[in-house]
Amino acid sequence: xxxxxxTIAEVARHAGVAVSTVSYVLSGKRAISETTxxxxxxxxxxxxxxxxxGARALASRRxxxxxxxxxxxxxxxxxxxxxxxxxxxxxxxxxxxxxxxMTADEGPDxxxxxxxxxxxxxxxxMDVELDDPRVPLLRGLEExxxxxxxxxxxxxxxxxxxxxxxxxxxxxxxxxxxxHRRLAxxxxxxxxxxRGTGYARRTREGFVEAAGEAGVALPCEETFDEVAATVKxxxxxxxxxxxxxxxxxxxxGHVLGALRLLGRRVPDEVSVVAICPDDVxxxxxxxxxxxxxxxxxxxxxxxxxxxxxxxxxxxxxxTLLEPRLAIRASTR
Amino acid sequence: xxxxxxTIAEVARHAGVAVSTVSYVLSGKRAISETTxxxxxxxxxxxxxxxxxGARALASRRxxxxxxxxxxxxxxxxxxxxxxxxxxxxxxxxxxxxxxxMTADEGPDxxxxxxxxxxxxxxxxMDVELDDPRVPLLRGLEExxxxxxxxxxxxxxxxxxxxxxxxxxxxxxxxxxxxHRRLAxxxxxxxxxxRGTGYARRTREGFVEAAGEAGVALPCEETFDEVAATVKxxxxxxxxxxxxxxxxxxxxGHVLGALRLLGRRVPDEVSVVAICPDDVxxxxxxxxxxxxxxxxxxxxxxxxxxxxxxxxxxxxxxTLLEPRLAIRASTR
DNA sequence: TCCGCCTGTCGAAGCGCTTCGATAACCGAT
DNA sequence: ATCGGTTATCGAAGCGCTTCGACAGGCGGA
Numbered sequence: 001x002x003x004x005x006x007t008i009a010e011v012a013r014h015a016g017v018a019v020s021t022v023s024y025v026l027s028g029k030r031a032i033s034e035t036t037x038x039x040x041x042x043x044x045x046x047x048x049x050x051x052x053x054g055a056r057a058l059a060s061r062r063x064x065x066x067x068x069x070x071x072x073x074x075x076x077x078x079x080x081x082x083x084x085x086x087x088x089x090x091x092x093x094x095x096x097x098x099x100x101x102m103t104a105d106e107g108p109d110x111x112x113x114x115x116x117x118x119x120x121x122x123x124x125x126m127d128v129e130l131d132d133p134r135v136p137l138l139r140g141l142e143e144x145x146x147x148x149x150x151x152x153x154x155x156x157x158x159x160x161x162x163x164x165x166x167x168x169x170x171x172x173x174x175x176x177x178x179x180h181r182r183l184a185x186x187x188x189x190x191x192x193x194x195r196g197t198g199y200a201r202r203t204r205e206g207f208v209e210a211a212g213e214a215g216v217a218l219p220c221e222e223t224f225d226e227v228a229a230t231v232k233x234x235x236x237x238x239x240x241x242x243x244x245x246x247x248x249x250x251x252x253g254h255v256l257g258a259l260r261l262l263g264r265r266v267p268d269e270v271s272v273v274a275i276c277p278d279d280v281x282x283x284x285x286x287x288x289x290x291x292x293x294x295x296x297x298x299x300x301x302x303x304x305x306x307x308x309x310x311x312x313x314x315x316x317x318x319t320l321l322e323p324r325l326a327i328r329a330s331t332r
Numbered sequence: 333x334x335x336x337x338x339t340i341a342e343v344a345r346h347a348g349v350a351v352s353t354v355s356y357v358l359s360g361k362r363a364i365s366e367t368t369x370x371x372x373x374x375x376x377x378x379x380x381x382x383x384x385x386g387a388r389a390l391a392s393r394r395x396x397x398x399x400x401x402x403x404x405x406x407x408x409x410x411x412x413x414x415x416x417x418x419x420x421x422x423x424x425x426x427x428x429x430x431x432x433x434m435t436a437d438e439g440p441d442x443x444x445x446x447x448x449x450x451x452x453x454x455x456x457x458m459d460v461e462l463d464d465p466r467v468p469l470l471r472g473l474e475e476x477x478x479x480x481x482x483x484x485x486x487x488x489x490x491x492x493x494x495x496x497x498x499x500x501x502x503x504x505x506x507x508x509x510x511x512h513r514r515l516a517x518x519x520x521x522x523x524x525x526x527r528g529t530g531y532a533r534r535t536r537e538g539f540v541e542a543a544g545e546a547g548v549a550l551p552c553e554e555t556f557d558e559v560a561a562t563v564k565x566x567x568x569x570x571x572x573x574x575x576x577x578x579x580x581x582x583x584x585g586h587v588l589g590a591l592r593l594l595g596r597r598v599p600d601e602v603s604v605v606a607i608c609p610d611d612v613x614x615x616x617x618x619x620x621x622x623x624x625x626x627x628x629x630x631x632x633x634x635x636x637x638x639x640x641x642x643x644x645x646x647x648x649x650x651t652l653l654e655p656r657l658a659i660r661a662s663t664r
Numbered sequence: 665t666c667c668g669c670c671t672g673t674c675g676a677a678g679c680g681c682t683t684c685g686a687t688a689a690c691c692g693a694t
Numbered sequence: 695a696t697c698g699g700t701t702a703t704c705g706a707a708g709c710g711c712t713t714c715g716a717c718a719g720g721c722g723g724a
Contacts, residue, residue: 005448007680018704023682030683033702050448054389055680058709063386068433070418082414086402089435093442098451101400101433103421110425116337116382118710119430224588224617250615253585256556260593283582285556339710350674355712362713365672387710390679450680 006049015043026051057118066092066306067100067120069111069134071127079249080277080295084126084148087299095307097121108137115143122310124148124302128159130196144309146302150198150318158309160302160319164199164275167291167323168206171245171273172215174289174325178332180243180271183207183215184234186227186255187247190219203247203275220248220255227254228261235262243331247275256284267332278326286329297321338381347375358383389450398424398638399432399452401443401466403459411581411609412627416458416480419631427639429453440469447475454638456480460491462528476641478634482530482650490641492634492651496531496607499623499655500538503577503605504547506621506657510664512575512603515539515547516566518559518587519579522551535579535607552580552587559586560593567594575663579607588616603663610658618661629653 012019017040024030025040032040043049057063068088070081089099100120102110111134114120121143125134128149135151147159168185175183185207187193188200204217216238220230235241246252252274256266264270266286274281274290281290301319308315344351349372356362357372364372375381389395400420402413421431432452434442443466446452453475457466460481467483479491500517507515517539519525520532536549548570552562567573578584584606588598596602598618606613606622613622633651640647 005450005680009680019681020683020705021703024703027682030703031701036702048448050445052390052680053449053451054386054395054711055709056682057386058384058390058711059680059682061682061709065432070421079411079414082411085417085433086435089402089433090437093438098446099433100397101417101421101431103418105422106425113382114430116380117385118337119385223615223619224585228617253556253589254615254617257585257589257592260589283555283586285560285586287555337710341710351711352675352713353673356673359712362673363671368672384710386681387679388712390681391710391712393679393712 005052006047008049008051011040011043011047011049014047015040061118063119063121064096065098065100065120066303067102067111067114067123069102069104069123069125071104071129080293081126083277083295084299087296088124088303091300091303095303097307104134108134111137111141115141122146122306124306128198130198130201144306146306146309148298148302150202152196154318156317158305158315158317158319160298160305161199161321162293162298162323163320164202164323165206165209166320167275168203168208168245168247169210170206170291170323170325171275172207172210174273174327174331175243175245175271176211176214178243178271181214182238182240183211183243183245184238184241185211185215185217185245185247186220186230186234186251187217188219189221189248193219200247207245220246220251222248222250222254224254224257227251228258231255231258232262235264242270244270244272245275246272249276249280252276252280252284252288267330271331273325273331281326281328284330289326289328289331291323291325294321294324337384338379340381340383343372343375343379343381346379347372393450395451395453396428397430397432397452398635399434399443399446399455401434401436401455401457403436403461412625413458415609415627416631419628420456420635423632423635427635429635429639436466440466443469443473447473454478454642456634456638460530462530462533476638478638478641480630480634482534484528484530486650488649490637490647490649490651492630492637493531493653494625494630494655495652496534496655497538497541498652499607500535500540500577500579501542502538502623502655502657503607504539504542506605506659506663507575507577507603508543508546510575510603513546514570514572515543515575515577516570516573517543517547517549517577517579518552518562518566518583519549520551521553521580525551532579539577552578552583554580554582554586556586556589559583560590563587563590564594567596574602576602576604577607578604581608581612584608584612584616584620588620599662599664605657605663613658613660616662621658621660621663623655623657626653626656 008019008022012022022040025032025037092099123145126148128147128151130152132151138145139156149161150159187204192200246255266272274288278292281288305315340351340354344354354372357364357369424431455477458480460479460483462484464483470477471488481493482491519536524532578587598604606620610624613620637647
């Protein structure tokens, strides 16, 4: 029961080679003859050897762990965060790294702690906001980092995100190409705009710029009753409104419910485009034409950028992922 | 820029004491005079010392890291998982531990790997299913673990969860006490029952047992159209139905939409109780009477149990958290 | 005064690995 | 036969920490 873990020394003895030879078989950093390699690998298998992570980190000055830092304000877009997180883990594993999960409520000190203690080799920060308190620290840190989202001043940082401005514009283009002449954006709750959340603002800017005179952009709260009231007002003030863009995962269902209540049929009378995960769009009635948030791609890309930085390869400062429109039954 | 990290030796020199003395100041494992302690702590502060995690783990055989293992099948109950995760991280930090995030798609090998490499001192597995392939491994593992959810055979394991059977029963009791005589449960999608997901089945059992003849339990898919059809059928077959329990976070909005469509007013004609997170219940119209899933409590409790096991303290095998009913506007 | 006993501190021996320099053993070219 | 140059392997020196045993000095009790 209480068998201490197998060490590299035991493997070496079992295979009849030096400890360093085993190490080189594992790392591939020096040439090892095929016969020796095979013998060592067999011993490793038979003994069930797993290198001790602490010892390895100590000797090599590399922990093979990256930190994944969740946003300060939880409560928002939880499902998307989760998709980010799991794609980050999966991709990190593919690069032989593990992931240390941190919440931002430890604040910058937490980042400093894990970095200074050599717990992690680098970090990925999720859901970075325009004015993010963690950002200044990163610039001074030894460890490389990658941000998901863009702070107000991204200079000297590596950032990845969906191109939300393009996403907003893309929705407009789709609707205008269908002949819609008056469009509205129902966006994030107003508190999110005030907080300085980049993706909400950038989507709105993309929408406003592309729609010009034809567009009206509103924040959108998340209770059914508020959504219903907003939608009702909207049509009261803009009777010619026929195209709706919804960028609020929690509210898209409510928007459809409100339209149903008002007797406005989708897509016959009103076309609706959502910016939301695919599963939400598919579950709606009718299934929604949508721009999906490619959480998996973003997470994967973030890890790849971080790995590149860890290996000293140059990386672009900004990576914007092109949005893709999936046409379903809610637009015509 | 490239200043190597401060080591304990430098702290010792700066404070004019032995390395071991610094170590004992930090760990408190031997008495140190007040004056020495103060001097050492000041040096630590001035130099900005952070102990090297790898070295510490190597020497002490404790990594102060726990693993948090996400479920195999993602895509389900993402928001709740996220709440679990962040409460686990927060509580772990309070016990001076960090959290390594793992997805179950590495499978049991992944668990074996992190355990054997001494990367983690213990683990918390989320969303354990009745017949979970990770479970057999755990019994043989040196490292202690705690499960969120119950496998079919929980013997020899430490498990925590909301008492879903009680939750189901509680909903029934609430509705019958209001005078409702015919009740239905709209549960998880049928695939979830087939997969052997414990909480879905246990909720149903609790409901069925408490409702007896008066109750009918159905699975519930997650697209609006399917939900609407299910609800319509339900009322067609049971015209006397007045009490609805919904245990499906993705569908509660759809259920309300369907009732609206059928012209059944809530709560005047139909009372609805949901088992879902509070924010979902609050955003609905009308706000829903609900049993919330106390994700935070569960996560905290799981970590506390794990810490107890790590310190060799005895812990109960099974911990069931009592459900709490929040009465809102959807029942009468 | 001497003894045993705390207290507080030190030095050194690891923990299990990586990596550097050294060294054999062998190659083909002289 | 000799030599420079590979190629494959070994031994040993750390990496930065914890922890064990040793010990100096101060205490009160005999």
